[in-house]
Amino acid sequence: MTAVAVIGAGPAGLMAAEVLAQGGARVTVYDAMPSAGRKLLMAGRGGLNLTHSEPLPQFMARYREAAPKLHAAIAAFPPDALRTWSEALGEPTFVGSSGRVFPKAFKASPLLRAWLRRLDAAGVRFAFRHRWMGWDGEGRLVFEKPGGAAAIAADATVLALGGASWPRLGSDGGWTTILADKDISISPLRPANSGFIVAWSEIFRTRFEGHPLKGAVLSFGPHRARGEAVITSGGIEGGAIYGLSAELREAIAANAEAVLHVALRPDVHHGELVKRLSASRGKQSFSNFLRKAAQLSPVAVGLLQEAAIGAGQSLSAMSAERLAELINAVPIKLAGVAPIARAISSAGGISFDELDADFMIRKLPGVFAAGEMLDWEAPTGGYLLQASFATGAAAGRGMLKWLDR
Structure with missing residues (x-):
């Protein structure tokens, strides 16, 4: 069975892991934090605004200049599909007066717990307190972990390390240096949805x-x-x-x-x-x-x-x-x-010109990227999570296609 790595246990990484496991891959999710979905749980304090109910043309316009680059991924996993996915986890949704979509439980923890149980049942493994440091000379993934460094071979990798907002929850933007050293074009990370x-x-x-x-x-x-x-x-x-x-x-x-x-x-x-x-x-x-x-x-x-x-x-x-x-x-x-550490999200990231249509980094065959690592931004209202879920799913599908080539 093909062994793949997903680095980052937020919405994009977990969605990529789910798609990959369903496709028959042996998946390990690595994260520097002690547990999964920490930023998702923080977002849930305000009710967990999963997505928005407006028609797709208006929805896509919220992504501004990045809309054409995100359109295929979101069209393949649109808001209605996200709502169906949530309901299948036992968390039905409702549309608020503003058009925003929330789980009826109005918090993130029940959804995350159910999701992690399903991933576990699908054979997804988790390796927490593993901070990704790049690759070694043999192309293996290098992690800092308790007790020392580890070099791990993977047939393919999804990078879903987030942007640089709320670094105490795990997304500190440290990956930018690693990828810049590989000559990957990255727009500077800047505060978005900030004070x-x-x-x-x-x-x-x-x-x-x-x-x-x-x-x-x-x-x-x-x-x-x-x-x-x-x-x-x-x-x-x-x-x-x-x-x-x-x-x-x-x-x-x-x-x-x-x-x-x-x-x-x-x-x-x-x-x-x-x-x-x-x-x-x-x-x-x-x-x-x-x-x-x-x-x-x-x-x-x-x-x-x-x-x-x-x-x-x-x-x-x-x-x-x-x-x-x-x-x-x-x-x-x-x-x-206001400082990026207090922003809800971040702008900037990997240029879409560096990616192929399947979210693989062209200069790094077998390495895919998803979520807030990519160069897009959107207002609050469900657009941030929707694009994170959708690009995670797209990267997972892209990797399965690449592995089956």
Whole structure:
């Protein structure tokens, strides 16, 4: 029986292992961590958003310039197939109000446990605490493990080591040096779905750290995202921010800063806001007047104050017209991108030009790559896991085809 190695026990690696085992290969999954699926378990803390229910053309557009490279893999293992796969593991799914798809258990651990049991029954072996270091002079895989190094021969290998976000969970991007030494083209790993740095005033940071801005619309140039953003001690993060993170990151790389605009009451017409703000405030403080007249949360009023102070202006001295304009276009100057170690995912990775149609690295026959190691990014919403599962399955199918050549 053919002996193959899968390096990385995340969604892409485990899916590749499943496909390979079903195809008759003897599979060993290696991982530097003490257990499998650690980042998947972390993702499950928020409900495990497996995929999204929108039609495939809209779904594929979320992958931007990488969409043509991912299309075949996702079309072969689309969202409906992922939902069927989950149900076969005893974890049926449901579609949330936003169109996102979750397991009914709303967490990752039952799904992962069932998956590992099925892999074990299929004969997949696991070797944990094995950190991949490259190849030796005879082409064997070299691992650092407790007790010393090990050199292991494999007929073929799937690399699924992830990107560089949340390195404490196992994906630290250390593989980039190994592959660069083999003359493999790799786009630098960068934060994706990340927070951004803002120089808040001390009073704003102290009072509002951890407070959410709900129902806001965030915009940057022609790009818009609706949802929640959260104030952090050093900046801003959250779902709506993540939807704009690629554009904001590139702007900051080019100009050292970017200005984000926030509409705090996007569903209230400008004229209606002006009317409300033109009313007499009587003996109310100006902050209370704003909260009641425009139905703004305390953090939203604080954000308006930050913008006014930054512009050397006074909110209370503004006309109703100007206040209404500011409420739905609050500028926030982003001074940098939060560290990649805190990002939900990472951009960059192995160039698709280095891969053939079966996800094999052309310069390394018999070596396949999948998941976040590849040069793509996508917003949160189920797109990250879907592409990881789909490319893992595609790499597994590609390896079986190569082994059977």
